[in-house]
Amino acid sequence: MPLTWTTHAYAALTVPELYALLQLRSAVFVVEQTCAFQDLDGHDAAAHHLLGRTATGELAAYARLFPAGRSYPEASIGRVAVAPAFRRHGLGRQLMQQALAECAALWGPQPIQIGAQLYLREFYRGFGFEQVGEGYLEDGIAHIHMLRL
Template identity: 75%
Template sequence: MTLTWTTQPFSALTLPELYALLQLRSEVFVVEQTCAFQDIDGQDQAAHHLLGHTEAGELAAYARLFPAGISYPEASIGRVVVSPKFRRYGLGRELLQQAIGAVEQLFGAQPIQIGAQLYLQAFYESFGFRQVGEGYLEDGIAHIHMVRP
């Protein structure tokens, strides 16, 4: 499966793009993971949004990208999500590769921090991320802080 990747600041998102990304985040983080939390957290406006669309124009993968000093002292990647409809095509790996590349292109080569769900630790380690600090619960889900030097 081939996706078309775009990265844009909040102000450049169209209303259909914004609706699609919020719908995907809600579908996965709220409904699928049965986690009632405030997804619309006031940080979208400070983020660059990485969107992976299918040839048919469907949003298949998404992540938020932040410069240093917004979510963490380091640049960061968050809300990493692949649509359930498009899983098992290796899009998670492609999404993270695209996200790391976009962070480096937008903000320069530097450490990147994430708040990862614990069960994905080995996945993120395969991209050079390493756990820093102790684990923690966020919205009832075990997480760890990880940094890619």
């Protein structure tokens, strides 16, 4: 399924884009994962927001991108989400490929660190990420730090 990709700094997001990305994040990270946590964490203003839209304009995939020094010493990708209605079409892979390309376009080639849910370790390894350090619980979900050099 082809998507149209756009990346915006926070201040450049339209109100409908902001609403759609917050709605997607809430649907995936709060409702689907039954995890009560503060998604609006105060970091969105420092991020670039990667949006993947269908031909009809529906937000199907999203990720938040940070420069080095914001979340980790390295650049980082977070809040990686594919809307439930659009899963099983390879969009997670498209999203990560686009996120990596956008990080390189924004900040040049450099290491990227992520905090990944443990069950997705092999998925991220497919993009060159390797686990660093021990696992940890975040909001009751097993996570690991992963680094791509």
